[in-house]
Amino acid sequence: MSAGTPWRIASVRAALQAKQISARELAAEFYGRIYKRNAELNAYLTLSPERAYAQADRIDAAVARGETLPPLAGVPMAIKDVISTRGVRTTCASKMLEDYIPPYDATAVERLERAGAVLLGKTNCDEFAMGGSNENSAYGPVRNPVALDRVPGGSSGGSAAAVAAGLAVAALGTDTGGSIRQPGSFCGIPGLMPTYGRVSRYGLVAFASSLDKIGPFATNVADAAAVLSVIAGHDENDSTSAAVPVPDYIGETEKSVKGLRIGVPEDYFGAGLDPEVKEKVQSGIALLEKLGCRRVPLQMPHTDYAIAAYYIIATAEASSNLARYDGVRYGLRVPGGTLTEMYRQTRERGFGPEVKRRIMLGTYALSAGYYDAYYLRAQSVRALIARDFADAFQKVDAIVTPTSPIPPFRLGEKALDPLQMYLADIYTVTGSLAGVPGISVPCGKTKAGLPVGLQVFVPHFKEGCVLQIAHAFEQAGGSTI
Ligand code: GLN
Numbered sequence: 068m069s070a071g072t073p074w075r076i077a078s079v080r081a082a083l084q085a086k087q088i089s090a091r092e093l094a095a096e097f098y099g100r101i102y103k104r105n106a107e108l109n110a111y112l113t114l115s116p117e118r119a120y121a122q123a124d125r126i127d128a129a130v131a132r133g134e135t136l137p138p139l140a141g142v143p144m145a146i147k148d149v150i151s152t153r154g155v156r157t158t159c160a161s162k163m164l165e166d167y168i169p170p171y172d173a174t175a176v177e178r179l180e181r182a183g184a185v186l187l188g189k190t191n192c193d194e195f196a197m198g199g200s201n202e203n204s205a206y207g208p209v210r211n212p213v214a215l216d217r218v219p220g221g222s223s224g225g226s227a228a229a230v231a232a233g234l235a236v237a238a239l240g241t242d243t244g245g246s247i248r249q250p251g252s253f254c255g256i257p258g259l260m261p262t263y264g265r266v267s268r269y270g271l272v273a274f275a276s277s278l279d280k281i282g283p284f285a286t287n288v289a290d291a292a293a294v295l296s297v298i299a300g301h302d303e304n305d306s307t308s309a310a311v312p313v314p315d316y317i318g319e320t321e322k323s324v325k326g327l328r329i330g331v332p333e334d335y336f337g338a339g340l341d342p343e344v345k346e347k348v349q350s351g352i353a354l355l356e357k358l359g360c361r362r363v364p365l366q367m368p369h370t371d372y373a374i375a376a377y378y379i380i381a382t383a384e385a386s387s388n389l390a391r392y393d394g395v396r397y398g399l400r401v402p403g404g405t406l407t408e409m410y411r412q413t414r415e416r417g418f419g420p421e422v423k424r425r426i427m428l429g430t431y432a433l434s435a436g437y438y439d440a441y442y443l444r445a446q447s448v449r450a451l452i453a454r455d456f457a458d459a460f461q462k463v464d465a466i467v468t469p470t471s472p473i474p475p476f477r478l479g480e481k482a483l484d485p486l487q488m489y490l491a492d493i494y495t496v497t498g499s500l501a502g503v504p505g506i507s508v509p510c511g512k513t514k515a516g517l518p519v520g521l522q523v524f525v526p527h528f529k530e531g532c533v534l535q536i537a538h539a540f541e542q543a544g545g546s547t548i
Contacts, residue, residue, distance in 0.1 A: 090123035090141035095123035140183030163417030173270025190225030220250030245495025267302030319531030325359030386429030470520030474516025
């Protein structure tokens with residue numbers, strides 16, 4: 068590989084088969100890069116060289132025996148630290164789980180390894196995936212490799228930064244309300260949120276169970292398709308994983324987009340949208356039209372209510388999911404006099420401020436007397452938003468919007484104002500509530516050189532179509548628009 072050309076899945080495979088490099092050498096090259104850059108970026112929290120080299124040696128032995136290599140053979144990958152890895156510390160970027168070593172692998176991790184991937188380590192994120200800037204990590208923020216004074220987005224900021232900086236060929240993130248798409252947008256790489264149920268959540272530490280999804284980051288859309296092909300599909304360990312057959316995503320990615328109807332919702336281009344982001348996304352839509360897509364103006368009237376509904380539902384589910392960190396069953400225990408005192412002290416010291424805020428908000432929304440006014444109403448709004456999407460998909464094949472209303476902001480700029488941070492999720496949480504798949508694909512840069520993302524939503528289980536559009540856009544030069 069010449070310097071500056073990023074490794075991609077296909078080039079790793081070709082180089083291994085041609086014996087230009089061994090999987091062990093490739094892993095060593097990536098660890099070399101990590102040792103050089105991680106102190107600055109803080110993208111990785113834990114490295115797993117023993118596991119990585121053992122896997123690399125298995126791949127090298129398969130190459131030596133002349134075997135057909137599995138689809139991700141030798142591909143160096145990173146895993147967001149909310150996804151369980153057997154024998155490798157999984158902190159969720161929280162003090163609560165500082166020393167937690169899972170006894171089993173998440174299904175997605177197991178599938179990646181079975182497909183030959185080499186897992187380099189675990190990436191930083193917002194604590195328990197709660198945040199949009201990676202500043203809520205108990206282990207310090209991540210820097211955006213494109214602009215070091217800026218956030219990489221969140222919550223999967225470490226995974227996005229690792230891939231964008233060439234410290235992994237691809238990575239897993241999780242997306243509950245935007246945590247793959249927004250950091251993908253901020254770091255200038257594709258990030259895919261699959262349909263709810265497309266990828267097993269077994270082994271994913273729960274934040275908001277009705278919204279959580281695992282999905283890939285890669286340097287290009289074809290690689291994201293390759294990773295999705297491996298991790299998608301039913302899993303008997305997760306009853307919410309769907310028994311929908313997994314198509315050939317790589318094949319679908321190659322299809323022409325000619326004649327596709329793309330909906331452009333007016334509601335996503337109003338107040339609050341940064342003018343430079345708007346301009347880039349409009350140029351992006353014009354590029355799709357040039358490729359033969361037909362633009363259809365849309366109305367999605369419940370968009371304005373999405374943030375409120377999302378932050379009630381997500382915090383309600385979080386308050387319930389995080390009740391398990393009581394000092395008895397997992398992680399940290401701070402001994403106190405009485406049992407109640409032990410609970411109190413453990414949770415006081417184990418959780419950071421944003422996690423506490425959400426537990427309190429969620430507990431409030433679920434408590435007697437407020438349940439109907441907040442939680443049930445939010446569920447009704449969720450149904451209306453899902454209907455906006457269903458109605459739109461009667462008329463169009465895909466919906467195209469900005470991923471984030473603003474380009475990556477400066478570290479610290481919004482850290483003290485949670486509401487401002489929440490409002491920046493406006494374009495991503497809608498699709499999350501509807502449970503549809505979405506991607507963010509690079510769509511040029513602002514004058515200051517900050518990446519902009521184009522978001523594409525499609526109907527449930529049509530990941531092939533979202534990849535097809537993103538791929539055509541990428542191939543037509545969307546990232547330098
Ligand atoms: N920024 C959103 C939040 O803080 C999304 C988080 C996520 O998708 N995990 O809830």
